[in-house]
Amino acid sequence: MKSIRDFVRYAPVSSRPPIQWPGGKRLAVWVVPNIEFYEYTPPPAVGRETWDRVPSHPDVREYGFRDYGNRVGLWRMDEVLKDYPVRPTVSLNLALLDHFPDIATLIRQRQWGVMSHGIYNTRFLYGMDEAQERAFYRDNIDSLKRHTGQDLKGILTPAITNTERTPALIAESGMLYHADWVHDDVPVPIIVPGRKLVSMPYSYDLNDAPLWDGRPYGGRYFVDACKAAFDRLYAESDEGGRVFCIALHPYQIGQPHHVGHLREILDHISRHDGVWYATGDDIAEHYLAHHYDEQLAHATQLHEASLTRAAARPTVVPRTVLQTPIATGPWPATRAAGYDHPHAAWNPWPTRPRLKWPGERQLAFVPLIVLESYEDPLPDGWPQIRSVGGGLSRDFPNISRVSTREYGHRVGVFRLLDALRQRGLKPTVAIDVLTAEQYPDLLDQLVKAGAEFIAHGQSVTRPQTSAMTVQQERLYIAETLDRLNACGVETRGWFGADYSESTVTPQLLCEQGVEFLSDWANDEQPYVMRTPNRLVATPLWADFDDQTVLINRMCNMDMFEDHFKKALDQLNQDARASARLFHFCVRPWIMGATLRIALFERILDHALSLDQVWTPSLGAVVDAWRSSDQAKLHRVPA
Numbered sequence: 001m002k003s004i005r006d007f008v009r010y011a012p013v014s015s016r017p018p019i020q021w022p023g024g025k026r027l028a029v030w031v032v033p034n035i036e037f038y039e040y041t042p043p044p045a046v047g048r049e050t051w052d053r054v055p056s057h058p059d060v061r062e063y064g065f066r067d068y069g070n071r072v073g074l075w076r077m078d079e080v081l082k083d084y085p086v087r088p089t090v091s092l093n094l095a096l097l098d099h100f101p102d103i104a105t106l107i108r109q110r111q112w113g114v115m116s117h118g119i120y121n122t123r124f125l126y127g128m129d130e131a132q133e134r135a136f137y138r139d140n141i142d143s144l145k146r147h148t149g150q151d152l153k154g155i156l157t158p159a160i161t162n163t164e165r166t167p168a169l170i171a172e173s174g175m176l177y178h179a180d181w182v183h184d185d186v187p188v189p190i191i192v193p194g195r196k197l198v199s200m201p202y203s204y205d206l207n208d209a210p211l212w213d214g215r216p217y218g219g220r221y222f223v224d225a226c227k228a229a230f231d232r233l234y235a236e237s238d239e240g241g242r243v244f245c246i247a248l249h250p251y252q253i254g255q256p257h258h259v260g261h262l263r264e265i266l267d268h269i270s271r272h273d274g275v276w277y278a279t280g281d282d283i284a285e286h287y288l289a290h291h292y293d294e295q296l297a298h299a300t301q302l303h304e305a306s307l308t309r310a311a312a313r314p315t316v317v318p319r320t321v322l323q324t325p326i327a328t329g330p331w332p333a334t335r336a337a338g339y340d341h342p343h344a345a346w347n348p349w350p351t352r353p354r355l356k357w358p359g360e361r362q363l364a365f366v367p368l369i370v371l372e373s374y375e376d377p378l379p380d381g382w383p384q385i386r387s388v389g390g391g392l393s394r395d396f397p398n399i400s401r402v403s404t405r406e407y408g409h410r411v412g413v414f415r416l417l418d419a420l421r422q423r424g425l426k427p428t429v430a431i432d433v434l435t436a437e438q439y440p441d442l443l444d445q446l447v448k449a450g451a452e453f454i455a456h457g458q459s460v461t462r463p464q465t466s467a468m469t470v471q472q473e474r475l476y477i478a479e480t481l482d483r484l485n486a487c488g489v490e491t492r493g494w495f496g497a498d499y500s501e502s503t504v505t506p507q508l509l510c511e512q513g514v515e516f517l518s519d520w521a522n523d524e525q526p527y528v529m530r531t532p533n534r535l536v537a538t539p540l541w542a543d544f545d546d547q548t549v550l551i552n553r554m555c556n557m558d559m560f561e562d563h564f565k566k567a568l569d570q571l572n573q574d575a576r577a578s579a580r581l582f583h584f585c586v587r588p589w590i591m592g593a594t595l596r597i598a599l600f601e602r603i604l605d606h607a608l609s610l611d612q613v614w615t616p617s618l619g620a621v622v623d624a625w626r627s628s629d630q631a632k633l634h635r636v637p638a
Contacts, residue, residue, distance in 0.1 A: 003376060005402070005438075007167050007190050008183070008199065009299035010306075012441060013411045017294050018240025019186055021286065025276035026237035027230075028283050029269060031081070031088045032179075032202065033248045034156075034209070035074060035103065036121040037096040038066045046127030047161065047395045066251045070100060073254020078106065080259055084266045089113035089280040091156045091179070091247075093121050094143040104147045113279030114150055115179060116140040118158025125161045126395055133165060137173035153281045154179060156202060160392055160400045171195035177284040182391070183403035184410055185233060185242045185594070187287040189296040196292055198284045200243075204391060204404065205229070205595055207247035208258070215554055219261040225557070226265045229594035234272055243283060244269075302441055309440050316482045321474040322511055328470060329503040343506050344520075344529050344537065355525055355579040355630040357621075361614035362575035363568075364621045365607045366583045368518065368540065369416055369427050369451075371409070371442075372460040372497065373434035376402045382462050385498045389551040390589060405589045409439055412592020417449050419601050423608060428618045430456040430495040430518070430585075433480055436487040443487060452617040454493040454518065455480055463500030473502055477512050492619055493538070495519060498547075510535045516622045521545075524571070524580045526625040536622050543567075544584035546591050557599055564603050572610040581621060582607075 021028055041057040042050060051059040081088060090112050097104040107114060118124075119140065125133060141152045154177040155170055162180060170178050171192040178190060181199040188199040204210055206226050211217040226246055233242045246265065253262050269275060276282075333340035357364060377396040378384060391400035420427050429451045436443055446453075457464065458480055464473055477494075484491060494509050495518040502508075509517060510531035517535055521542040529535040542548055544564060549555045571580045586592075591600045607613050616624070625631055 005406075007192070008181070008188060008406075009191070009296070009303045010410065010439060010441070011188075011295065011299035011302055012409070012414065012445070013185075014414050014445060015302075015441070016298050017291070019242075019287070019291050021241040021276045021278075023276070024274070026241060026274040027234050027272075028241065028243045028276045028278045029086065030200075030243055030245045030278060030280060030283060031086045031248065032091050032156075032245060032280075033074075033077060033088055033250060033253075034091040034117060035070065035093070035096060035250060036066060036117060037070070037093040037099060038063060039120055039122040042120070042122035045122065045124060047124060048126070048159065050122045050159075069249060069251025069254055070096070070103065073250035073252070074103065074106075075254075076256070076259050077248065077250050077254040077262065078110070080263050080266070082110070083263075084270060085277050086266065087111075087113060087277050087279050087282075089115055089154075091115055091117040092144075093117050093119060093158070094140055095119045097143060097147040101147075108148055113281050114144055114148065114152070115154035115156060115177075115280050116144070116152055117156050119143070121158050124159055125157055125163050125166060128163060130165055130169070133163060133169050134172070137169060137175070141173060141175075153177065154200060154284060156180060160394060162397050162399050164397060166397075167197055168192045168195075171197040176288060177280060179280065180399045181403040182400070183406040185236075186240075187243070187283060187291075189292055189299065191296075196288055198287055198292065200280055200284060201245055203245040203247050204400070205593055206245065208252040209247075209249045212252050212258075217554070217556065219258050221556055223261045223264050225595040227268050228596075228598055230269060232594040232597055237274075306438070306440050310437065313437075314486045316479070316486050318475070319478045319482060321471070321478050323471070326470055326504055326507060328466070331503075341503070342530055344527065347527060352525075352578070353630045353633045354577070355625070355628055357579045357614055357624050357628075359614065361612050362579040363572050363610065363612040363614060364579070364581045364583075364624075365568075365613045365615050366428055366581065366618050366621060367420075367586045367604075368454070368495065368583060368618070369413065369429045370456065370495070370585050370587045371413065371429060371431045371435045372405075372456060372587075373432055373438065374402055374405045375434070375459055375461040378461055379459075383465055383467055384461065385463050385500060387548070387552050388460055388498055389547055408588030408590075408592055409435070409442060412588030412590075412597075413442065414445070415592045415597045416586060416588055416600065417445065419597065419604060421449065423604055425604070425615050426450040426452070426617065428452045428454065430454040431484070431489060432456040432460065432497065433458040433483045435459075436484055436489050440487070443489070447488070452619050453484070453489045453491045454495050454618065455484055455489075455491045455514070456495050457497040457500070458483075460497045463497040464502055464505055465500060466502040468502055470504060470508070473505065473508055474511070477508055477514075481512060481514075492516065492622070493518065495540075499540075506535055507531050516618070518583065518618070524574075524582075525578070525630075526581060526622065528631065536625060538581065538583060538618055538622060541567075541582065541584045546585060546587055546596075550590060550596075557596065561599055561602060565606050568607055568610060568613075572612045575612045583618065583621075
């Protein structure tokens with residue numbers, strides 16, 4: 001297997017056949033309590049360590065915290081669930097049925113659905129050979145049958161760990177669905193030899209454990225996120241069925257200070273008609289019977305068309321690049337006036353001429369949709385940027401991270417495009433080579449939307465760094481531009497993979513004819529860099545980068561929105577004296593998610609309500625700046 005992408009064909013939400021749920025229902029609600037058993041002194045783990053807080057087992061604090069869920073929290077959660085028509089699907093560590101027969105009795109009495117979550121949550125699939133993994137699934141199936149009489153039809157692997165064989169062996173065992181994938185809001189065919197297997201849309205975003213285990217999100221955040229996601233999916237399900245999943249853990253949601261949040265969420269859901277309260281088995285069986293073949297045929301047709309287009313793509317002939325030596329540093333700071341690097345002149349605000357944009361509006365507002373491909377396995381020889389997020393940190397195959405980001409390409413980007421289109425805005429898009437090459441249908445939709453493109457390197461897993469030689473980076477830039485051009489993507493600008501640069505990137509970009517660069521988050525106006533052809537810096541705002549703030553810093557959405565609006569209000573006032581640029585990153589897998597898209601729409605609406613806001617493409621901003629008196633009067637020597 002070259003990549004986990006081999007298991008799934010790309011089929012964007014914008015074109016695939018609609019799904020219809022039984023009885024005319026529009027939205028399937030899938031509630032998944034994860035009932036888990038963490039061992040007191042687990043055997044040595046491969047690939048990751050469960051109890052990493054202490055130098056050796058046991059970790060009594062963490063063990064006890066999770067055991068609370070089975071002793072107390074589960075029963076409190078049950079008291080709430082039985083008041084609603086939900087039909088939970090327990091994600092179950094199946095050894096727990098041997099340890100705690102009372103829980104097996106509860107599952108039988110309540111007639112809850114069950115999918116496997118492995119045997120113990122401290123024993124992973126990493127390191128298993130084929131025979132061991134095959135025996136693992138047999139043990140799962142036999143354990144559930146022995147204790148409940150149920151046939152096991154689905155699995156969320158323990159701690160979301162997989163091998164290259166996992167999907168094929170799940171299907172071979174007779175199970176119908178695999179819930180590790182979070183790449184869509186509907187079931188998706190997984191391609192396995194001789195069988196049919198379904199990807200069931202689980203959730204990390206609407207999941208109490210990732211939100212509350214050592215993170216700053218509170219119960220109100222969870223409630224608001226679930227309501228926002230439900231409302232968005234309910235509205236979109238008018239065009240075809242969707243699945244709304246909330247993932248619970250009794251050691252969290254069963255706490256006395258959290259259980260009321262579950263009741264509030266279920267109250268909100270129950271006020272809506274057209275909801276199908278389904279188990280995972282229900283959803284998978286209906287999809288397999290009524291939609292799997294049509295959906296797979298559609299995705300296969302798109303895949304074959306993309307292969308045809310790739311074969312017809314012009315061959316990229318390596319361009320000749322300069323061989324001129326260039327000083328690469330490092331440049332340790334010396335206590336002298338100016339910067340400790342050669343890329344720009346010190347130009348503090350009070351010394352600048354006034355900047356004025358054409359027309360009356362003086363606050364340029366430019367969201368940058370960032371489309372980037374995450375490779376799995378990671379490419380050999382490429383250092384990785386630690387701030388690159390998405391999903392969980394796992395070994396290959398990292399279904400969690402890749403499918404999280406794939407959600408942006410399949411679903412999230414179309415929500416962002418719709419939000420812009422409905423407000424009369426055209427997108428500015430940073431796109432990397434692998435996205436342009438592997439997603440031609442998405443590229444078509446971006447062109448149709450009138451997008452302006454900015455080069456975004458080759459992939460987020462192939463960043464520019466000072467580990468490159470000058471010639472390697474020259475060739476990297478040239479190859480990036482040429483491969484994008486072969487896909488029909490013409491660009492004047494550049495945004496490095498997660499802001500990545502070497503010590504000479506601005507100079508090398510300028511050599512290749514790039515006109516502007518968005519990596520430097522250090523100003524509110526464009527400025528010229530010290531390069532031969534006067535490369536223009538178009539600064540992004542790190543404080544309004546969705547990955548930086550919402551994922552890495554784990555900022556609450558209400559705080560993020562409040563900061564956005566306050567910044568816009570202040571800049572709207574400041575722009576009357578001298579024009580400003582508000583330029584920020586929007587990633588489809590983050591802001592295009594169900595729980596956040598309304599936030600993005602509110603930010604757009606607030607910006608458009610301000611009297612100074614101008615909504616150009618980034619290229620138009622650069623052209624306006626080059627024509628301005630500020631650019632003419634404040635020339636910087638190369």
